[in-house]
Amino acid sequence: MSQRGYRRAGDRAVVLGGGIAGLFAARILADHYAAVTVFERDRLTDDGTNRRGVPQAQHSHGLLMRAADIAESRFPGLIDELVTDGAKTVSAFDDFRAIFFGNVLHRAALGRTSIAASRTFLESHVRGRVSALPNVTICDDAAVAGLVASDAGVGGVRVLRREANGEPEAIPADLVVDAMGRGTRVGAWLESLGYPRPREDHVPVDIGYATCHFRLPLDAVGGDRIILVGPMPSRPRGFGFAAQEGDVWVLSAFGIGKDDHPPANPGALLEFAAEFAPDDVATVLRRATPIDEVATYRFKTAVWRRYERLDRIPGGILSIGDAVCCFNPIYGSGMTVAAIAADLLDEVLQQGTKDLPRRYYRRVGRMLRTPWWLTKVSDITMPPVAVGSPRVKSLAHSGLNTAFRAAAADPVAAATFLDVLNMTKSPVHMLEPRAAAAMVGLGRIRQRRLSPNSEGVS
Structure with a gap:
């Protein structure tokens, strides 16, 4: 005390x-x-x-940056203890590959560290x-x-x-x-x-999860310790593939809406994730052998009391x-x-x-x-989520896609976006000059490409 x-x-x-x-x-x-x-x-x-x-304990877990900072302040030495006992440190976006709406966020060490370990x-x-x-x-x-x-x-x-x-x-x-x-x-x-x-405020997301574990070397996917593939409107599926304590990796695949829930069969689950995984990750998944049975979990509704x-x-x-x-x-x-x-x-x-x-x-x-x-804005972009009109869903998709594309192209935009996701900064910081310039620049490039007078077309 x-x-x-x-x-x-x-x-x-x-x-x-x-x-x-x-x-x-x-x-x-x-x-x-x-x-x-x-x-x-x-x-x-x-x-x-x-x-x-x-x-949900068998599914992917970890301490995001802010949680890790608070944990260390309240329990001095805890982070070193976790790592000594086998947890993995993850540096964004150096050995953390994040893919949102098809955009790979900028690959560089941004000085942001989180902890990957089982719940x-x-x-x-x-x-x-x-x-x-x-x-x-x-x-x-x-x-x-x-x-x-x-x-x-x-x-x-x-x-x-x-x-x-x-x-x-x-x-x-x-x-x-x-x-x-x-x-x-x-x-x-x-x-x-x-x-x-x-x-109570509700968002009916109807997420289905399926998870299994593997014994793989830490360099199984070229040095990355976490690969996160988020869902997108055209494919409301995603997965997290992460190193945990010891030599264990966890695959947690998910789908939004009953039709996209992942299968509980190990072979079918690996193929489910491999279909939209990056090529190197898909190769690892198709060759991997689970060390346990598939654990399933369903989360129907986000709730704020x-x-x-x-x-x-x-x-x-x-x-x-x-x-x-x-x-x-x-x-x-x-x-x-x-x-x-x-x-x-x-x-x-x-x-x-x-x-x-x-x-x-x-x-x-x-x-x-x-x-x-x-999270609500991101959720409503998914067609199975029965919140928001088609126009609202389209606007949310356009806004998020612009932010993700900026974070893929610019390290400052990527760092700012990561801070917002980790709740160390508010979304207002995405309007800071460098991050905003990256998003505005992308918008102007897109407008030029769509303009009927661009590139000499009359």
Whole structure:
């Protein structure tokens, strides 16, 4: 526990959920509360076993730049520890090949580094750091059965421990943090206490994933450690092919809309991805032999629960991570957004606990606008996504394609675009002189090519 001279916010905080969002939240709460308890429904192990509560764990994961920076600031030395234990550092766009709408983003070392590793590997390392904090206790095999009401809203939780065959135990808390993911039941529990549910914004993406793993050398695809091929309107399919800890590579292929979901058969899955992969990657995939069965996963709808717009917000409880906003997983935003939200919680707690949930949700709501807007604009370009008119879809496609082409041609535009995707800069920075000039230049070239008077045509 760090000693920053903060005024103690309370005696006890409780976190519901021991995933990445819950662990980052626990790390922050440890600086503000005398004791922090994390309750996790699953049984936790350190043997690399994927837990039931994270059905997407076998699919591609990694810490984007901003998440890696926050993780290192909260857990000094964590990044070196991850790499020492086998995680891969990835330098954009030096050994990270990104292909969006058919454009290969500018290949150069831009000084931006992220971490590629499996979800289970990342989570176990962060959990090890959190459990080492002297005032944090992580309790697994503990199912949350409901909330304990208080005059101000919520004053604790009811927990059913699997080793105790009896009634749920009431656990008092000054603050309850809901980190139970997109399947959280907190909205229904609060409604039963007389509070309104937040409005939900939806984007029906209907993503189907299929993943398998391989043993391949690190130089299997010419030195690249991640190859990401994004979907495009004419082909709403994509994949990520990435090195992980050890000598393992993971292929996560996806399709938007039921007709484009990838197959669960290993050979068919490899062919599915190879059909639109770069030639060198397709060659590797067609020769590779999976070391496990294909894992499938379906994500139907991106959801943003608009807590910041509620007139009545109960005291004593707040939500974080996917329990507030869960994105289309192809963007890899989940862990980064959870880490940023934890940082915001720290900032809000430093200002005291008065009206804490409302102040927190206002900050989180402002932060979420950018990633939600960016991912929604990208999602609606896909024909299977039933959002937006044909004209809106066309305009979104044109705008994104211009940005991708600029990032393919110009290193500054590529770096700026990467910063926007990693949430270290806002989309406004794409209008900075060099990036804007690259996009405007492409537009002028295109106009000249389309003009009936260009190249002497009358």
